[in-house]
Amino acid sequence: MKFFILSLLPLNMMFMKSKHPLSMSILLMLQTIFTAMIMKNMQESFWYSYILIILMMSSVMTMFIYMTSLISNMKTNLNLSFLMISLLSPILYTNFFYNTCESYNFMESINMKIYYNMNKMYMLNKSLTFLFILMFLLLMMIFINKLMNLKMGPIRKINDKL
Template identity: 30%
Template sequence: MNIMIMMIIMLSSMFMWINNPLMMAMIIIMQTILLSMMIGMTLKSFWFSYIIMIIMLSGMLVLFMYMASIASNKKIQMKLSLSMPMFIIMMIITVMKKEVIYTTMKDNQLLMMLNKLFNQPYMMITIMMIVYLLVTMIVVSKIVNINKGPLRTNKYE
């Protein structure tokens, strides 16, 4: 668990210094996989983390395909500044303090139970999120009309 937390922190710190959209998408995909594994280990039930991972990865694959069609094929360059290693070292030192992480996880164990997610107080929020995602999907599909087509034109017709 500690190793996964350190990897998530390192990926988050790398994300701030990357300016290539394809590399950003790859970092977000790696963070999604790590986060779903952590959710599965924390909740002791992996089905919720599988659903979250499938939803996030499907959205990221759509964005990845869109950005791959638009972005130029430049060589990926990472610029290391002095602040990046200092930031990573500070985050690793913070994660090494096991007492802080584990006590907050033990205190919030009742809040992280999966069956509380779909109880009465949270049911309205879940339904509102589902309706919002449905309306957003309909609006996006109406905006991207078949007549307009993709941004990149096919030259070999």
């Protein structure tokens, strides 16, 4: 858990410094993955984190395609030393302060806890959230299918002939 939280800090700093859509989308995807891991540890089920990943990745990919069609010739400036320091510092910190005296029984109890908490997802108070997410995904799929009309073509034509 500490590793994921500590990994979000350098990703946020790199996101603020980046100017290219490719680097921004990669950083957003990494942040989404780390946030999903944190959500899994807090909620003890991967269901909502999977939905978060699906929604965020699809929106990031759509925005990346649109932005790269507009800014196709922009070069990236990658500072490799800053990248290495920011990505390795949470790993080194976690390895240095990690307590290795966890036992096998503790891990087994966590696995059983996850198994029993999967049933809580379909309880009455969480079913509204579940249905809302399903309806949202269905509506987004319908809207995207309506927008993607083959006769209309892309938003911006690349090779316009006069």
